[in-house]
Amino acid sequence: MSSALTFRYPRFVGPFAPFRVADALVRSSVRTARPAESAWFVPAADVVRDGDDAVVRVELPGVDVAADVRVEVVDHRLVVAGERREEHEGEGFRESRRGSFRRIFGLPRHVDADAVSASYDAGVLSVRIAGAHVAPQPVTPEARRIDIAGVTPSATADGTTEGATDGATEASGTAEA
The missing domain is CATH 1.20.5 (Single alpha-helices involved in coiled-coils or other helix-helix interfaces)
Structure with a gap:
C-alpha cells in the first residue's frame, strides 16, 4: 500500500x-x-482596549461569515457562534478543524446592545463594544412628591404645599357662637 x-x-x-x-x-x-x-474548531480570540471601547477580534479564516456566523447580545453576554464547514470531501491529511463553535464574552452591566457593532475583514471578525471602559454613571435617587388621591395641595408660608381635604375649610381666629 x-x-x-x-x-x-x-x-x-x-x-x-x-x-x-x-x-x-x-x-x-x-x-x-x-x-x-x-x-x-475553537477560533482564537483577542479582547483589546481601544480608548473607551473594547474590541473583540475573532479569527475566522475559511468561514463564510455572511451565511454561517451569528453575533448576539444575550443577558449582558456577547455571543459569537457559527460553523466552519467542510470544504472538500475525500481522503487526505488534515490539520485544520471543522464544525460548530460558540464563544461567549461577558459585558459590563452598563453596556446596551445598541452599543455593539461588528465588521469582518481579512479573516478577522471585529466586534466593537462602545463605552465598555467608561465608568457607569452612579444613579442618584431623585426626590419626588407623590400626590395623594382625594387631597388637594395648599400653599404654606415657606412655599411648600400641604394637603387639605377636598371640600374642607381651614378655621382661623375665634369661633363665633
Whole structure:
C-alpha cells in the first residue's frame, strides 16, 4: 500500500532509547492538546482596549461569515457562534478543524446592545463594544412628591404645599357662637 504522504519515525537506539520514547510520548500528548489540533474548531480570540471601547477580534479564516456566523447580545453576554464547514470531501491529511463553535464574552452591566457593532475583514471578525471602559454613571435617587388621591395641595408660608381635604375649610381666629 502506498501513500502520497509518508511519515518517518525516529530510530531509538543507544542506552538512552527508553527515555527518548518517553520524551516523544510526552511531546505528542502536549502537542495534541493545543486548540488548533483539538477535536473541535475553537477560533482564537483577542479582547483589546481601544480608548473607551473594547474590541473583540475573532479569527475566522475559511468561514463564510455572511451565511454561517451569528453575533448576539444575550443577558449582558456577547455571543459569537457559527460553523466552519467542510470544504472538500475525500481522503487526505488534515490539520485544520471543522464544525460548530460558540464563544461567549461577558459585558459590563452598563453596556446596551445598541452599543455593539461588528465588521469582518481579512479573516478577522471585529466586534466593537462602545463605552465598555467608561465608568457607569452612579444613579442618584431623585426626590419626588407623590400626590395623594382625594387631597388637594395648599400653599404654606415657606412655599411648600400641604394637603387639605377636598371640600374642607381651614378655621382661623375665634369661633363665633
